[in-house]
Amino acid sequence: MNHSVIRVEKLTRRFGENIAVNDLSLEVQAGEVFGFLGHNGAGKTTTVRLLNGVLEAHSGSMRVLDLDPLNDGPSLRARTGVLTESASVENRLTARDNLLIYADLFSLPHEKISARVSELLDFFGLSKYADEKMEAFSTGMRQRLALARTLLHDPEVLFLDEPTAGLDPVAANQVNELIANLSEEKGRTVFLCTHNLVEAQKLCDRVAVMEHGKLAAIGTPKDLMQQYVRRLDVDIEVSPEQVDVALNALSSASPLTQGLPRHVNGNLTLTIPSRDVIPALVSLLVKKGIRVYHIAAHQPSLEDVYFALHGEKEAVQ
Numbered sequence: 001m002n003h004s005v006i007r008v009e010k011l012t013r014r015f016g017e018n019i020a021v022n023d024l025s026l027e028v029q030a031g032e033v034f035g036f037l038g039h040n041g042a043g044k045t046t047t048v049r050l051l052n053g054v055l056e057a058h059s060g061s062m063r064v065l066d067l068d069p070l071n072d073g074p075s076l077r078a079r080t081g082v083l084t085e086s087a088s089v090e091n092r093l094t095a096r097d098n099l100l101i102y103a104d105l106f107s108l109p110h111e112k113i114s115a116r117v118s119e120l121l122d123f124f125g126l127s128k129y130a131d132e133k134m135e136a137f138s139t140g141m142r143q144r145l146a147l148a149r150t151l152l153h154d155p156e157v158l159f160l161d162e163p164t165a166g167l168d169p170v171a172a173n174q175v176n177e178l179i180a181n182l183s184e185e186k187g188r189t190v191f192l193c194t195h196n197l198v199e200a201q202k203l204c205d206r207v208a209v210m211e212h213g214k215l216a217a218i219g220t221p222k223d224l225m226q227q228y229v230r231r232l233d234v235d236i237e238v239s240p241e242q243v244d245v246a247l248n249a250l251s252s253a254s255p256l257t258q259g260l261p262r263h264v265n266g267n268l269t270l271t272i273p274s275r276d277v278i279p280a281l282v283s284l285l286v287k288k289g290i291r292v293y294h295i296a297a298h299q300p301s302l303e304d305v306y307f308a309l310h311g312e313k314e315a316v317q
Helices: 044-051 073-077 095-105 110-123 139-151 169-184 197-203 221-228 240-251 275-287 302-310
Strands: 004-015 018-029 033-038 059-064 080-083 157-161 189-193 206-211 214-219 232-238 258-264 267-272 292-297
Touching (some): 018 189, 073 080, 080 139, 095 110, 110 139, 139 157, 157 169, 169 189, 197 302, 206 221, 214 221, 221 302, 232 275
Parallel strands (some): 033 189, 157 189
Antiparallel strands (some): 004 018, 004 059, 206 214, 232 292
């Protein structure tokens, strides 16, 4: 049964003259993977700190697991797991000792701590390094240990900030499968802060896009793509000896096309306002005697949504 585990209404937090989170309202449903996207400084980390009672809001309200993060902070943090962007581990301790200390802090039953620590070390491929000090660990190994620590107490809500940063492709895929499993099979809620738009599109049930502290858009990836991606690139394969004729025909096909067609790797590539004009384009070419062998539309992505919201000149940071 769906119900909100995170509810935010008109939340605002300032640092001096800078408004880090500006009148933010959103809800996150139980069991969903919720992507929180935006450029550096968009307010993502500040929001996570507010939702875990680390920072106090200047105005607005928020509830997480029906608790007030500021007044019920200790009780809330016993039920949530937070992975920060930089893996914070104690270099002078071994991997196992790092986890043992946090298991004790999370008040895990003493008779279960050893088995739980060993289980997580094995899952993240760290068993053979379990008794080595962290100072010798690579960035990816440190990130895996930080993830293991986040999962120690089997939290109901996970706040993950760039969980695959520094991981090799195999480890990153393993983490993504874990996130999907936590949501689909265990009903855990995942609040995922990420710059990786490809991962967000694959993993997230819904996403929110932040811009300079304000909510720019929220919805499923599919809905956002339909709402904000106003143009589409298509590849058209025609008879090689008719490429020039096709280029001339398509160059004067406005408003069916946007801009001039390009001849790339033997195919014609052009931008159209929507997939609805594809039949008319094919009809136009056929009427001119051009043999059309294949046409394929490039599917829009969250990256297209991001650039539509933030402007083509702004790079994903």
